[in-house]
Amino acid sequence: MVLNRLKSALRIWQARGIGYPVVFLIRSVFPAVTRAPLRRPGLGYVKRGLNRMLSARGGRAEFGVEVPVHGAPVGRIDNDGRLLSPQPFAGFHRVTEAEFVARRRFDLDIRNTPNGPTVVKCYRRDRQAFSRELEALRRLEREGVPAPRVVGFERMSLTLQKTLVQAPTLRQILVDRGARILTCQIEEEAGEEGPKIDHEEVWRRGREALAELDPAIPGQLALLLEQIHNAGVTGASITFGNVCLDEDLGPVLIDFDKAQVHRRTSTLAFAAGRDHDRRLFNRIYGSDLLTETGAARLLKEVSSTGYAPLDLGQGLFTKGCWSIDSGTGRWEYLNRRVLEPIIQGSRIVDLGSHNGVMPLLMLRDGAEAVVAFERNLESARISRLTHRLFEWRYHQPFDFRVINNDMLAGLRSLRGEFDVITSFCSLYYLSEVEMLEAAVLARSLAPVFVVQAKTDTRAGAGSKAIKSGDDFLKDLLLKAGFSTVERFGPTGYSRPILIALR
Numbered sequence: 237m238v239l240n241r242l243k244s245a246l247r248i249w250q251a252r253g254i255g256y257p258v259v260f261l262i263r264s265v266f267p268a269v270t271r272a273p274l275r276r277p278g279l280g281y282v283k284r285g286l287n288r289m290l291s292a293r294g295g296r297a298e299f300g301v302e303v304p305v306h307g308a309p310v311g312r313i314d315n316d317g318r319l320l321s322p323q324p325f326a327g328f329h330r331v332t333e334a335e336f337v338a339r340r341r342f343d344l345d346i347r348n349t350p351n352g353p354t355v356v357k358c359y360r361r362d363r364q365a366f367s368r369e370l371e372a373l374r375r376l377e378r379e380g381v382p383a384p385r386v387v388g389f390e391r392m393s394l395t396l397q398k399t400l401v402q403a404p405t406l407r408q409i410l411v412d413r414g415a416r417i418l419t420c421q422i423e424e425e426a427g428e429e430g431p432k433i434d435h436e437e438v439w440r441r442g443r444e445a446l447a448e449l450d451p452a453i454p455g456q457l458a459l460l461l462e463q464i465h466n467a468g469v470t471g472a473s474i475t476f477g478n479v480c481l482d483e484d485l486g487p488v489l490i491d492f493d494k495a496q497v498h499r500r501t502s503t504l505a506f507a508a509g510r511d512h513d514r515r516l517f518n519r520i521y522g523s524d525l526l527t528e529t530g531a532a533r534l535l536k537e538v539s540s541t542g543y544a545p546l547d548l549g550q551g552l553f554t555k556g557c558w559s560i561d562s563g564t565g566r567w568e569y570l571n572r573r574v575l576e577p578i579i580q581g582s583r584i585v586d587l588g589s590h591n592g593v594m595p596l597l598m599l600r601d602g603a604e605a606v607v608a609f610e611r612n613l614e615s616a617r618i619s620r621l622t623h624r625l626f627e628w629r630y631h632q633p634f635d636f637r638v639i640n641n642d643m644l645a646g647l648r649s650l651r652g653e654f655d656v657i658t659s660f661c662s663l664y665y666l667s668e669v670e671m672l673e674a675a676v677l678a679r680s681l682a683p684v685f686v687v688q689a690k691t692d693t694r695a696g697a698g699s700k701a702i703k704s705g706d707d708f709l710k711d712l713l714l715k716a717g718f719s720t721v722e723r724f725g726p727t728g729y730s731r732p733i734l735i736a737l738r
């Protein structure tokens with residue numbers, strides 16, 4: 237018993253890499269830090285220090301050869317994003333000199349260049365804001381994410397010139413629909429008591445107007461935010477005044493002076509930045525984007541089934557995730573190594589998927605789409621939560637559909653051709669006759685059938701102890717008409733995989 241435990245611990249150590257126990261220990265001892273990265277009270281100074289060190293490199297980033305700011309000045313943008321200029325520009329409301337409200341932070345001028353209108357932003361003496369915006373815009377351009385493009389910059393004067401997005405801001409559109417969200421309007425309402433901007437109130441008014449305008453906009457904006465995050469940039473401004481709505485491109489963010497550029501998206505600093513953006517997004521737009529706290533809650537629900545433990549990295553794991561018998565442990569220990577070459581770009585049908593961890597791991601590691609059949613209603617529901625967790629953790633959509641149905645009935649109902657059918661530790665839940673029918677159907681639907689066996693089923697489990705064995709399953713697959721059946725799995729491991737080819 238003790239020896240077996242030790243052997244499986246060694247196996248998983250080998251599979252997860254030499255540093256795994258240290259990572260695991262840190263995660264177990266400091267779950268509060270890793271589950272809500274750098275978001276404990278009093279950790280603000282640590283976060284700021286880390287940000288400075290790790291991300292924007294403290295404003296000391298090199299940006300290559302300067303291109304002087306150029307072009308003819310033709311106007312200025314005020315604190316509420318309105319334009320003071322003799323020349324009209326698409327998307328802008330114009331104001332008179334008397335209506336113009338001076339900008340609180342950085343001045344924005346418009347200059348015409350031979351290549352079109354540009355915005356010149358002067359950062360006063362804030363070198364860090366200048367570096368952050370320049371670095372973020374460079375990264376977004378390199379990654380092909382819609383954003384203003386850098387046209388010029390001057391280090392001495394801390395000035396940046398970028399293309400002007402000629403589309404109205406969300407703030408302008410909402411104001412046109414009657415939302416009183418401009419700073420000048422709020423100050424007017426406050427009257428003599430003095431200006432007191434209640435952001436929550438501004439966001440509430442904006443949300444109300446937005447719901448009437450087009451409820452799809454927050455969803456489009458969330459996709460853009462994910463694109464920006466995937467480019468390694470966090471901290472972009474997502475308030476109404478910094479979102480332009482372009483007719484062709486959809487939403488475009490225009491302000492990055494608080495952004496951070498991360499070298500890698502797997503760090504805790506990146507997770508903290510992304511989580512901050514998503515929480516703020518939910519507050520402003522009333523959305524339900526998954527956050528670190530929400531993910532920890534979902535994971536708890538997923539783990540309530542007690543089967544197929546998950547390790548989603550960065551401190552999010554469920555009890556027993558060190559096991560190599562099921563869940564991520566089994567995938568890492570054997571399944572990935574055997575299946576990775578087979579599943580790339582494949583359309584897969586998975587039978588008896590329980591909490592969905594196997595199909596989702598196949599999607600994470602290269603499969604294109606998975607349709608899963610799961611007879612148990614609760615497991616099917618839980619697998620939809622696992623789906624959500626995977627999309628959040630790996631920052632991408634996964635084409636996973638779970639159908640709450642019997643696997644044999646599901647196979648009978650399928651039409652068309654698939655690339656692979658998989659049945660991980662589930663085929664033997666059927667009767668012997670049904671198993672054969674399922675294998676015949678699988679052969680007619682796909683050229684490859686993957687079946688995972690279980691060689692240590694309790695003798696007391698009746699015929700299942702025989703049906704789950706690799707020898708029995710191999711005979712069955714040959715009987716169903718497959719031409720070859722190959723077995724994979726280390727000696728002594730109780731979950732060997734059989735790969736049957738048509």
Ligand SMILES: C[S@@+](CC[C@H](N)C(=O)[O-])C[C@H]1O[C@@H](n2cnc3c(N)ncnc32)[C@H](O)[C@@H]1O
Nearest residue numbers: 544588589590610611612642643660661662665
């Ligand atoms: C041992 S679990 C394996 C789960 C998953 N394939 C894995 O390896 O992590 C077996 C799963 O098959 C499901 N199952 C059993 N009989 C089934 C049937 N006839 N049709 C669909 N699902 C079935 C069970 O509800 C359970 O979720």
